[in-house]
Amino acid sequence: MNDKKPGKYVISRGLDQFFIGVSDAYRFTTRFFKELFKPPFYFRETVNQCFEIGLKALPLISVTGFIIGLVFTKQSRPSLEDFGATSWLPSLMGIAILRALGPLVTSLISAGKVGSSIGAELGSMKVTEQIDAMEVSAINPFKYLVVTRVLASLVTIPLLTFYCIVVGLLGSYVNVNMEEATGFIAYFKGAFSSIGFLDIITSLVKSLFFGFTIAIVGCYKGYNATSGTRGVGRAANQAVVLSMFLIFLEEMLIVQVVNWIRYF
């Protein structure tokens, strides 16, 4: 017996679901911007979320940023040594960490740590009807749960990114200092010599995009979780996978745009 009803799907089940998902995500995102400027404003909850997000990711970003700066410098040294260009290491690391590594490392760690946590927390609230309970108590759960988290992420991720950049450069400095006894001021003078205003703005824009992506994806997946505890796990997992994928996509697009601005 073929139980497939003709005309049940517009294209196919998978593609239909994909486009419905995209449309839902679009509506969820536009709702964020609509609710953002409408009162009431939950300032205290936003500040709480800033601490939650910042404190959750801070230890891991400190360690990872430092190690990446140190290891990246160590790995780049032999190639530069071949050309007798080790003096370029500080400026190379300055560019690499500020333009790419800092924003990427921060956002990927935050996607794992913060995105999954938001997805699981909201998912759990959804399946245990806590979100419905807010709604029937005349509290707008979207505003209280989603808007506050996305705003907190927009504030916190850029701060964490610049913190990661500083820690990464410190890691790199430690390696350079150990190998060549370069002084602190000399290293940072070299590191900042090749960095321009555009690089700083680009990092800021990237971290804002990444922060928004992490929080909105986590909230979207959690807010729409179904199927009990299994659904909560799936929401947390999908929040991480999807936000990481989108972060790489955004990285590629922003680099293309910035390079276009840089050379024209």
Added chain:
Amino acid sequence: MTEDRKLDQDVMREPVIEIKGLYKSFGDLEVLKGVDFNLQKGQNIAVLGKSGTGKSVLIKIIVGLLKPDRGSVNVLGKEVNQLNAKELDALRLRVGFSFQNSALYDSMNVFQNLSFPLTMNFKKLSKAEVKDEVMDALEAVGLADKAKQMPAGLSGGQRKRIGIARTLILKPEIMLYDEPTSGLDPVTCTEINELIVEMQERYHTSAIVITHDLTCAKTTSQKVAMLIDGSFTKSENFEDLFDIEHPQIKSFYNYNFTK
């Protein structure tokens, strides 16, 4: 036959909920098929029915958590489907909803669970007023000593009581109880039933009590209705309902009170 499935309309009393021709389906599954229902002021009605017959769907439609496919839902003189977000919130403050699993906020302690809807909706209340309201509500459900406890540390019965207290703190005119005694032992069930009756007497609420538990239905409600195949049986007194010759009604009675 269709008249049999409509609930009685008591013209002597003011209706607080009037539902006419309500339909709701999920995909191919039709859950509610032309439900007509009335709840009068000061009255409690127990709604019985097999799992999956749409009892919870019905009360979720009443508070606007779900949208019906068609039909009219009038609550306290407002047509729920035609309200904007602000109007719906104003109506929700007058209708309390007690969830099956209590739906307490995990991240907040008992005091915060109760103060949260108050502080969010009545920003002008002072801290002392909020504290008084919360402690009054906790005392009403006999759990004033649990104010600092987290929901995870409460028993099932205590969670239900706190859930009811959280709903009543907004002083609603209508209470919707979604399976208030499910998963509880007989002693706690009796306590919850007594609490529902006490709350009705104290706050003069009208209520819909969704339940599988006939003792709960009999104790808490003046009328009983059964949802079968997407529409209601005639609303009856407890004894009259079980005189109706219908296999599902008989099966309900026999399971709860083995003859």
